[in-house]
Amino acid sequence: MMNGKEYIESLRGLNREVYFLGRKIKNVVDEPMFQPHIHTAAMTYELAHEPEYQEIMTAVSHVTGERINRFTHIHHSIDDLVKKVRMMRLLGQKTGTCFQRCVGLDGLNAVYVTSYDIDQKYGTDYHERFRDYLLQVQENDWMPSGAMTDARGDRSRRPSMQQHPDAYLHIKERLDDGIIVSGMKAHITGAVNSHEILVMPTRTMSEEDADFALSFALPADTEGVSYIFSRQTNDTRRLDGVLDGGNPKYGIVGGEAVIVFKDVFVPWERVFMAGEYDFTTELVETFAGYHRSNYGGCKVGLADVVIGGSNWIAEAHGVERSSHIVDKLTDMIAMAETCWSCTLACSYEGHKTPSGAYNIHPLLANVTKLNITRMVYEWMRLAQDIAGGKIITLPSEKDLENPEIRETLFECFAGKQGFSPLDIIRMLRLIENMSVGAGLPEAMHGAGSPAAQKIMIARRSGIEKKMELAKTVAGINRDDYFERIIGKDETTHWNEVKKKLRGRETEIY
Amino acid sequence: MYTIGLRYCGGCNPQIDRTRVVKDLREGLAKLQTAVDITTDRSRAVDLLLLINGCEHACLEEDYSERDGPIISVEGLMVDRRPVEEDDIPDILIRKILDMMSSSSH
Numbered sequence: 001m002m003n004g005k006e007y008i009e010s011l012r013g014l015n016r017e018v019y020f021l022g023r024k025i026k027n028v029v030d031e032p033m034f035q036p037h038i039h040t041a042a043m044t045y046e047l048a049h050e051p052e053y054q055e056i057m058t059a060v061s062h063v064t065g066e067r068i069n070r071f072t073h074i075h076h077s078i079d080d081l082v083k084k085v086r087m088m089r090l091l092g093q094k095t096g097t098c099f100q101r102c103v104g105l106d107g108l109n110a111v112y113v114t115s116y117d118i119d120q121k122y123g124t125d126y127h128e129r130f131r132d133y134l135l136q137v138q139e140n141d142w143m144p145s146g147a148m149t150d151a152r153g154d155r156s157r158r159p160s161m162q163q164h165p166d167a168y169l170h171i172k173e174r175l176d177d178g179i180i181v182s183g184m185k186a187h188i189t190g191a192v193n194s195h196e197i198l199v200m201p202t203r204t205m206s207e208e209d210a211d212f213a214l215s216f217a218l219p220a221d222t223e224g225v226s227y228i229f230s231r232q233t234n235d236t237r238r239l240d241g242v243l244d245g246g247n248p249k250y251g252i253v254g255g256e257a258v259i260v261f262k263d264v265f266v267p268w269e270r271v272f273m274a275g276e277y278d279f280t281t282e283l284v285e286t287f288a289g290y291h292r293s294n295y296g297g298c299k300v301g302l303a304d305v306v307i308g309g310s311n312w313i314a315e316a317h318g319v320e321r322s323s324h325i326v327d328k329l330t331d332m333i334a335m336a337e338t339c340w341s342c343t344l345a346c347s348y349e350g351h352k353t354p355s356g357a358y359n360i361h362p363l364l365a366n367v368t369k370l371n372i373t374r375m376v377y378e379w380m381r382l383a384q385d386i387a388g389g390k391i392i393t394l395p396s397e398k399d400l401e402n403p404e405i406r407e408t409l410f411e412c413f414a415g416k417q418g419f420s421p422l423d424i425i426r427m428l429r430l431i432e433n434m435s436v437g438a439g440l441p442e443a444m445h446g447a448g449s450p451a452a453q454k455i456m457i458a459r460r461s462g463i464e465k466k467m468e469l470a471k472t473v474a475g476i477n478r479d480d481y482f483e484r485i486i487g488k489d490e491t492t493h494w495n496e497v498k499k500k501l502r503g504r505e506t507e508i509y
Numbered sequence: 510m511y512t513i514g515l516r517y518c519g520g521c522n523p524q525i526d527r528t529r530v531v532k533d534l535r536e537g538l539a540k541l542q543t544a545v546d547i548t549t550d551r552s553r554a555v556d557l558l559l560l561i562n563g564c565e566h567a568c569l570e571e572d573y574s575e576r577d578g579p580i581i582s583v584e585g586l587m588v589d590r591r592p593v594e595e596d597d598i599p600d601i602l603i604r605k606i607l608d609m610m611s612s613s614s615h
């Protein structure tokens with residue numbers, strides 16, 4: 001297992017093609033615009049070495065029996081599923097942002113489960129190949145990015161019907177020793193600081209889209225693969241100094257990128273699905289289930305930070321005892337713990353799959369994420385309420401450093417005695433970073449937009465069974481247990497009851 | 510006589526009608542004139558354990574994970590971790606039971 005520093009050093013060995021702000025970035029590791037994201041991912045490595053976190057951050061590999069970073073582990077028990085979300089909350093608390101590595105973890109688990117099922121049906125050897133790959137991931141402690149979302153162009157048209165053929169990543173050619181692929185994946189978290197790319201299809205494919213039913217893994221610096229790094233809210237503040245960035249150590253969201261594949265060769269041993277369109281739903285839904293469950297962990301870890309920050313600011317401003325502030329903080333806590341309850345529930349209600357790996361409860365995982373799409377906005381709204389308008393009107397760090405106005409500004413932003421104005425500004429910047437910017441749409445769209453969760457919830461709700469329950473209670477269906485309690489059939493029972501009531505009706509009316 | 514120990518999970522939120530599955534199973538075995546005794550008596554020694562879990566979480570599997578001897582487990586819309594249709598479950602169980610009976614008599 002690598003530690004944080006070793007992870008950062010390991011990235012230097014990868015020579016990838018990265019573009020940002022109109023420039024080609026030669027040195028990814030030392031680029032100040034990328035560094036906060038790299039530090040956050042490094043935390044997933046560092047904590048695995050700390051005895052006080054090893055129980056959550058590490059696991060025993062079912063392949064080798066060796067202790068590994070949990071981010072490379074295939075869940076093999078309910079306990080694994082629960083520890084996974086505990087790990088998410090812990091890392092959210094330590095960084096206050098997205099630590100990126102969960103997408104690859106969910107991809108590894110989803111491909112493990114699905115490749116097994118494909119082989120059972122078609123007699124292919126995808127699962128064996130994937131186990132070999134997994135072994136390398138575990139032994140090298142790699143971070144693969146999870147590349148599912150295609151560019152997708154016109155959302156109303158199938159992949160094969162798109163105007164631009166590269167809107168969805170696809171197989172261009174099948175060779176004896178591998179395949180040639182082209183296309184684009186968008187919004188890929190941690191892409192420029194991952195060792196590998198794990199590709200999955202983005203949606204259910206039909207027969208005519210068989211060439212888009214594709215899963216494989218490649219080293220991040222494979223020839224023909226390039227990256228265009230995305231912008232985040234206030235990102236260039238990182239170039240202005242330290243304070244204005246809000247969370248200068250760990251940044252904001254995960255550092256997403258477009259990944260472009262241009263005629264890229266993938267050897268067969270790294271291909272885990274190539275045309276089995278009838279397994280795309282399983283792969284997408286399995287991945288989405290794992291990933292949606294995470295949000296009840298990581299975003300609750302972020303909530304812990306923002307709730308703590310809001311309470312601290314309330315104290316600094318001398319309003320912490322005010323009833324509406326206490327009420328708002330309590331609401332924030334209740335919402336965060338609701339999401340936490342959801343993710344614990346979907347982990348505890350998990351199940352074993354035919355591959356032997358464990359999967360979360362899909363319905364509850366989707367409920368978790370749907371709550372996140374709403375509640376993150378609500379608790380961040382309350383954080384803004386408590387923190388005040390200064391979160392968006394603070395002067396810059398450069399002005400705070402200017403001796404001509406420095407003291408005036410400190411007077412302006414002073415709070416209760418005992419709180420340093422600089423610390424108050426620091427905390428307000430953190431709350432700005434977490435509540436005003438990219439973290440909100442991340443909660444909305446990351447792991448799929450709300451409509452995607454609703455589709456899964458509707459599909460898995462068991463509505464037919466609920467109608468049967470209602471019909472039984474309403475007396476439309478026969479109620480065997482009721483009949484056993486009363487010791488006769490219902491019709492006889494109600495006839496007898498009516499007879500008994502006959503005398504009493506006149507008494508009442 | 511070949512004895513099957515029948516265990517139901519608690520039935521909090523089942524995906525299947527557990528009692529109907531067992532009723533159809535009993536009727537199916539009777540039609541084939543298979544001599545089996547299906548019992549819910551936990552104190553009796555049995556040849557095979559049949560776990561009827563209402564959903565894929567399969568609470569019963571945890572309880573019996575240490576047990577030696579054959580087990581068939583219905584896990585909601587899965588039997589022994591293979592996805593199935595609810596209506597097919599009794600037939601699948603009959604096939605599995607007959608297989609187990611013939612292998613135990615060899």
Ligand SMILES: Cc1cc2nc3c(=O)[nH]c(=O)nc-3n(C[C@H](O)[C@H](O)[C@H](O)COP(=O)(O)OP(=O)(O)OC[C@H]3O[C@@H](n4cnc5c(N)ncnc54)[C@H](O)[C@@H]3O)c2cc1C
Pocket residue numbers: 103146147148149150155156186187188189190253254256441442445446447448449450451452
């Ligand atoms: C911060 C962040 C990190 C992410 N990280 C990753 C990652 O690491 N890996 C990865 O693979 N993906 C990642 N994603 C992608 C994420 O899964 C997508 O954002 C999400 O699936 C929505 O896609 P979109 O953003 O293209 O929005 P759109 O698809 O444009 O959706 C916009 C609206 O259109 C609706 N819509 C879209 N298609 C249809 C349709 N066919 N019918 C009806 N309505 C439709 C949606 O429900 C939504 O309301 C990330 C996203 C974000 C924001």
